[in-house]
Structure formats: C-alpha cells, structure tokens
Amino acid sequence: MRIPVATMGLTLTVGMLLVMQGGCSKKSIQSGGDAQSTERGMAKSGGPAPAPLASTGGMDAPSATFPDLSLSSKPDDLETGGLRGFDSVSGGKAPSEERLGGGGTMLAKVEPSESTARQIEDIRREQAKEQAASAEAGLRDVFFGYDSWTITEEGRQFLTQDAQWIKANAGALVKIEGHCDERGTLAYNLVLGEKRAKAVRNYLVELGVGANRLAVVSYGKERPFCNERNESCYQQNRRGHVVVRSK
Amino acid sequence: MNRVIIGLMMALCVVVGAGLFGILDSRATDVFLEATRPDFQKIPIGVFGFQNGGGPEWLGGRIEEVLKADLQRSLVFSLVDLPAIGVKAREVSTTDKAIFKQAAENGVSVLVWGKSGQKNGSKDNELLMDGFVYDSGSDEVVGGKRYVGSTSVVRLMAHRFADELVFRYTGEPGIARTKIVYVAEHGNARELFVMDYDGYEPKQITADGFLNLMPRWSPDRRFIVFTAYRSRNTQDIDILELATGKRWTLVSMAGLNITPALSPDGNFLAFASSQDGNSEIYKLDTRTKTPQRLTVNQGGDLSPTWSPTGREIAFTSDRGGAPQVFIMSADGSNVRRLTYEGDYNAAPAWSPRGNWIAYVCRTAQRLYKICIVSPDGQKRIQVTTGPGIDDSPSWSPDGRHITFSATVDGKSHIYMVDTDGKGLERITFGGTHNSSPSWSPAL
Numbered sequence: 001m002r003i004p005v006a007t008m009g010l011t012l013t014v015g016m017l018l019v020m021q022g023g024c025s026k027k028s029i030q031s032g033g034d035a036q037s038t039e040r041g042m043a044k045s046g047g048p049a050p051a052p053l054a055s056t057g058g059m060d061a062p063s064a065t066f067p068d069l070s071l072s073s074k075p076d077d078l079e080t081g082g083l084r085g086f087d088s089v090s091g092g093k094a095p096s097e098e099r100l101g102g103g104g105t106m107l108a109k110v111e112p113s114e115s116t117a118r119q120i121e122d123i124r125r126e127q128a129k130e131q132a133a134s135a136e137a138g139l140r141d142v143f144f145g146y147d148s149w150t151i152t153e154e155g156r157q158f159l160t161q162d163a164q165w166i167k168a169n170a171g172a173l174v175k176i177e178g179h180c181d182e183r184g185t186l187a188y189n190l191v192l193g194e195k196r197a198k199a200v201r202n203y204l205v206e207l208g209v210g211a212n213r214l215a216v217v218s219y220g221k222e223r224p225f226c227n228e229r230n231e232s233c234y235q236q237n238r239r240g241h242v243v244v245r246s247k
Numbered sequence: 248m249n250r251v252i253i254g255l256m257m258a259l260c261v262v263v264g265a266g267l268f269g270i271l272d273s274r275a276t277d278v279f280l281e282a283t284r285p286d287f288q289k290i291p292i293g294v295f296g297f298q299n300g301g302g303p304e305w306l307g308g309r310i311e312e313v314l315k316a317d318l319q320r321s322l323v324f325s326l327v328d329l330p331a332i333g334v335k336a337r338e339v340s341t342t343d344k345a346i347f348k349q350a351a352e353n354g355v356s357v358l359v360w361g362k363s364g365q366k367n368g369s370k371d372n373e374l375l376m377d378g379f380v381y382d383s384g385s386d387e388v389v390g391g392k393r394y395v396g397s398t399s400v401v402r403l404m405a406h407r408f409a410d411e412l413v414f415r416y417t418g419e420p421g422i423a424r425t426k427i428v429y430v431a432e433h434g435n436a437r438e439l440f441v442m443d444y445d446g447y448e449p450k451q452i453t454a455d456g457f458l459n460l461m462p463r464w465s466p467d468r469r470f471i472v473f474t475a476y477r478s479r480n481t482q483d484i485d486i487l488e489l490a491t492g493k494r495w496t497l498v499s500m501a502g503l504n505i506t507p508a509l510s511p512d513g514n515f516l517a518f519a520s521s522q523d524g525n526s527e528i529y530k531l532d533t534r535t536k537t538p539q540r541l542t543v544n545q546g547g548d549l550s551p552t553w554s555p556t557g558r559e560i561a562f563t564s565d566r567g568g569a570p571q572v573f574i575m576s577a578d579g580s581n582v583r584r585l586t587y588e589g590d591y592n593a594a595p596a597w598s599p600r601g602n603w604i605a606y607v608c609r610t611a612q613r614l615y616k617i618c619i620v621s622p623d624g625q626k627r628i629q630v631t632t633g634p635g636i637d638d639s640p641s642w643s644p645d646g647r648h649i650t651f652s653a654t655v656d657g658k659s660h661i662y663m664v665d666t667d668g669k670g671l672e673r674i675t676f677g678g679t680h681n682s683s684p685s686w687s688p689a690l
Contacts, residue, residue, distance in 0.1 A: 070512060191519075191547040
C-alpha cells in the first residue's frame with residue numbers, strides 16, 4: 001500500500017512539472033523552433049554546427065521559448081523540501097512516518113552515451129585536422145606577458161608571416177583562440193583570452209587580412225597546452241593560437 | 248512566521264541558559280569548556296548512538312556520523328563529547344531522564360538519539376530511522392522524527408534530521424540538504440555535476456563532450472544556468488531542468504556569453520557578452536525575453552552577482568586597467584568601485600544575507616585567495632591562506648560558509664570554509680579537475 005502512495009507523489013510532481021511546462025510554452029510561443037534550438041544547444045546528433053565567422057554587430061534575439069523562471073509562480077513545496085517539525089512522542093507514541101526518496105532535488109540521469117563518445121571522437125578528429133592544416137601552413141602562434149594582451153615585437157613578426165599565408169590562400173578561414181595561464185579567475189581569464197584573440201585579429205586586419213575571414217574564440221584557462229606550475233609552462237599557455245579552420 | 252519567532256526565542260533561551268551553566272557550573276570539565284569557549288553562542292548538543300535494529304551493520308554508525316558532521320557544519324550547534332563530561336551511556340531511550348538530567352547539569356542544552364534498522368514487515372528491505380530530541384530548557388523530550396526509505400536515502404535521513412534541528416533552534420531551514428553544482432573533467436571534456444553539500448553522491452548532469460562552464464542555480468533550485476560551448480567556436484548560455492534533463496538556450500549572442508546569474512526572484516538573468524566588442528553586462532527579462540545592456544565603457548565587465556534584494560548587482564570590471572569589483576543599481580545606474588586593495592579583485596559573490604561580498608583577491612605575494620568585503624567597503628577580510636589558486640567563491644544559503652575551488656600542483660578541487668577562515672574542508676576527491684562550485688539555495 002505504501003509504494004503506490006510514493007509513486008502517486010512522484011507522478012503528481014512530474015505531472016505538475018509537465019503542466020507548468022505546457023503552461024509556459026503556450027505563453028511564450030512566438031516564433032516556434034524551440035525544439036530545434038534545444039537540439040542545437042545540446043549538439044547531440046551530428047557534428048558541431050559551424051560558427052558565424054565574425055560578429056554581426058546586431059543583437060541576436062535569445063531563444064524565444066524557455067521555462068518560466070519567476071520564483072513567485074512556483075508552488076512552495078515542490079520537492080518536499082519543507083520541514084515539518086518534530087512530532088510529540090509522549091506516552092511512547094511513535095513519530096509519524098516520513099517517506100524519503102529521490103535525494104531531495106530530483107535529478108534526471110545523464111548517461112554518457114555512445115553519441116557523446118562519438119561526439120568527443122569527432123571533436124578530437126576535427127582538432128587534429130586543424131592542427132595538421134595549421135602546421136602545414138606554417139602558422140605561428142603569438143605569446144603574451146602576464147596579465148597582458150599587448151602583442152610583442154616577436155608576435156608582430158610571426159603575424160606578418162601568418163598574414164602573408166592567409167592572403168595567399170584566399171579560400172582559407174582562420175580562427176584565433178585566446179588562451180591564458182592557470183593564474184587568476186576562470187571568468188576573467190575568458191575575457192583576457194578574448195582580448196588576446198582580438199588583439200591578434202586586429203593586428204592581422206591592420207596587415208590587410210579581411211576581418212570576415214578571422215574568427216575569434218576564448219578558452220580562458222580551460223584548454224591549456226601545458227599543465228605544469230612554472231613560468232615556461234605559463235608562457236606556453238598565454239597564447240593567441242592561430243588555426244586554419246576546418247569547415 | 249510564528250514558528251520563526253518561537254524558534255528564535257527558543258534559541259535565545261538556550262543560549263542564555265548555556266551561558267548561565269557555563270558561569271554557575273564549576274564542575275564543567277576542560278574538554279567541555281574547550282568545545283564551547285571560543286564560540287560560546289553555539290548551542291551545546293550531545294549525540295548518543297543510534298541503536299541498530301536489524302538493518303545493515305553500518306546503518307546506525309553512518310547516521311550518527313553524518314548527523315554529527317551536519318551539526319558541526321551548521322555552526323548553530325557545538326558538539327559535546329558526552330563521555331568526556333561523564334555521560335557514559337552510548338544508547339538511551341525516551342525514559343532515560345536521569346541521564347538527560349546529568350548531561351544538562353554538565354551544560355548540554357540539547358540531546359539527540361535514535362534507532363535505526365530494517366522497517367518491520369517491509370517487502371523492499373526498506374530502512375527506518377527514528378530520531379528523538381531532549382531539550383534541557385524545558386527538561387522534556389520535545390519530540391521525534393521517523394524516516395523511511397531505501398538504502399540510497401540513509402544520508403538524506405540524517406541530513407533531514409539535522410535540518411529539522413537547525414530549524415527548531417533558529418527558524419531557518421539549515422543547509423544539510425543543499426547541493427553544489429560544479430564542473431569536473433570527464434574524458435577530455437568538462438561537464439556539469441551535482442553533489443550533496445558534503446561532497447557525497449556526485450551525479451553527472453551534462454554529457455556534451457567539450458566545455459560547459461560556470462553553472463549557477465535558479466532560485467527555486469529546479470534549473471541550472473551555465474555557459475555551453477555549442478561547438479568549439481561559440482558559446483551560449485543554456486538552462487537545464489534538473490528533474491527532466493530538458494535544455495533550452497537562453498542567450499546566443501555573438502562573442503563571449505559568460506557568467507550567467509539569475510536574480511533572486513528569477514525574473515532576470517544577468518550575464519556578460521562581448522557582442523558589442525568588449526565584454527559588457529546585460530540583463531535579460533525572463534518573462535518578456537527582452538535583453539537590456541547595463542554597462543557602457545571600454546573595459547571588460549563580467550561576473551554579475553545580485554544582492555539578495557535584487558536591487559543591486561556587484562560585478563568585475565577592468566575599466567581602470569586591472570580587474571576590480573564594482574557595484575551598480577540593477578538598472579545600470581550609480582556605478583561605484585568597491586575594492587581598492589591590491590591590483591586584481593574578481594569573481595564577486597553576494598552573500599544571501601546581504602552583509603558580505605566574497606571575491607577572489609590577489610595578495611601582495613601574488614597569490615589568488617578568497618576575501619570578503621562589506622557592501623559599503625568598510626570591512627575587508629582575507630578568508631583563505633596557503634599556496635593554492637583559489638577561485639569561484641559561492642555562499643551557502645545560510646551565509647555562514649563559502650565553497651570555492653583551489654588549484655594546487657595542477658589539480659583543482661572543491662573546498663568549503665567558514666567566513667572566519669576556520670572549518671576548511673575539501674569536498675571533492677576524485678579526478679584532477681573540479682571547479683566552479685555553486686551552492687544551491689535552501690528549500
């Protein structure tokens with residue numbers, strides 16, 4: 001008899017979630033295409049979508065449909081979080097039974113699936129391809145000082161060579177990855193990495209490369225080239241990595 | 248509301264009572280004084296054993312261990328070593344008044360005990376935990392709780408009992424059932440995981456295969472917002488529903504889309520985007536889906552964190568050349584600089600009580616540590632020390648702890664620490680990269 005009660009509770013909770021889900025979709029469907037944007041976001045099937053090459057400047061509308069996040073619109077006690085206080089046990093009475101399940105916050109299981117493994121393999125292959133193409137082109141990376149996004153004299157020389165190759169290979173698309181060493185915060189290093197990548201892009205544009213052929217991305221300190229804790233390793237990681245993009 | 252007031256009054260009574268015992272009772276031993284002196288305002292609590300009745304051998308011990316750790320971390324109670332004050336009984340029942348009295352006379356304000364085991368007549372090998380509470384102020388067994396569930400919820404039983412105790416004596420729900428979302432390495436990728444606040448029960452919640460970064464909870468703790476590298480070349484801000492695994496893209500502008508943070512009422516998402524050239528802070532109305540740019544300057548602005556009232560936002564800006572923490576009104580007006588000490592202050596996190604902002608400060612020795620500063624800038628304390636590179640502070644919902652990541656010798660792990668720098672505890676042990684912890688709200 002007890003199991004059905006628990007199941008009922010679960011069904012009710014899931015049901016409520018679904019109802020609320022439905023409620024918000026109805027309210028906010030303006031342009032449709034929600035399922036696609038979710039799919040696209042998760043990139044579960046197929047390879048990653050190609051990125052726009054350069055900033056378009058205009059403000060992209062965010063996804064038109066997403067769940068209602070207002071706190072006031074939620075029932076108080078959705079996940080049985082509410083405490084109930086102690087029961088009197090005078091006269092040897094037993095406290096009333098509280099059934100626990102699910103671990104408080106319900107979590108959907110994510111199983112790293114075959115498609116994820118395939119995706120990781122795709123990413124690895126794509127990176128290897130980019131690396132090989134960049135090595136063949138002889139593209140040079142640019143290195144930066146601590147906390148700095150100023151291109152050094154050496155960096156300018158390397159970029160002059162890079163620019164010659166890019167101009168000579170009119171069909172090639174180039175990506176500049178900004179990287180940082182492990183010091184400093186994750187968030188600020190993403191901004192710093194972007195400043196480095198953009199400094200490289202701007203210098204290449206100054207040298208006559210079309211901005212529309214240059215994409216920038218920052219990985220901050222999240223994709224280091226080297227994992228040791230010394231200056232020569234840090235120097236390797238403070239980098240504008242110039243890559244021939246695979247399409 | 249009444250319950251809160253009653254709870255607070257009781258807490259006051261207990262604290263005063265404990266103070267009186269401390270003064271009047273010269274029989275109190277050194278051990279007891281040691282346990283309570285440095286933080287005399289805590290409520291002295293004694294935990295007896297949990298009798299084992301037919302369950303797995305480890306059951307009673309596990310409950311006692313988890314409960315004690317929770318009570319210790321609550322910072323509301325101080326655990327009293329019962330044998331050390333002459334209370335030798337390991338197991339008691341509701342009728343053992345003489346033992347309770349003896350403990351009370353030795354300065355213990357609250358006593359808890361219980362029993363655990365197989366639930367009688369249960370077909371699914373369900374387990375049962377009974378917990379009881381004695382209060383020296385009223386000299387009564389004030390009540391009990393009975394929890395039933397599978398082996399997988401044993402820790403939750405103890406956590407829930409701890410939260411009930413904290414609630415009874417403070418009127419606040421406690422943090423023992425809270426969770427932490429964080430980033431961990433999985434293969435070559437960085438994926439999101441959720442674990443209990445004490446580091447147990449980690450569960451993977453994304454499996455994209457590349458980079459997912461900077462997760463934050465929604466105020467109702469049903470959703471996680473985070474930065475996802477959709478391909479290797481662009482980033483979105485996505486939202487994931489924990490119960491279903493369903494996912495939506497909230498922000499997909501050109502350039503960086505990082506450091507998302509939902510307002511306390513859930514009506515706005517603040518984030519940083521570089522679509523206009525350099526990183527600026529935006530605010531997306533989650534009801535009308537309208538974005539609004541809040542910062543306008545040549546520097547990089549990022550890492551917004553909301554005050555608990557939702558009226559102000561603290562953030563990082565390098566508009567002066569190096570990153571510093573600033574505060575502005577939630578409409579972008581009235582910007583003022585908060586941090587002045589040192590040339591690198593970033594990653595602010597506003598405490599849920601409103602009285603502190605935690606952030607990463609670079610010391611004179613160029614070490615990245617966790618500092619806290621009052622929102623008026625008048626008080627500043629360096630919380631962590633040591634060689635690690637500390638990052639991503641996030642507050643417990645009771646405002647008494649900070650979780651953060653520290654990188655030592657190339658390995659990142661997640662820690663928690665009290666605001667006074669005590670109680671440092673490492674809470675992740677697996678892998679070599681665990682980062683970006685975000686502490687869930689309490690429910």
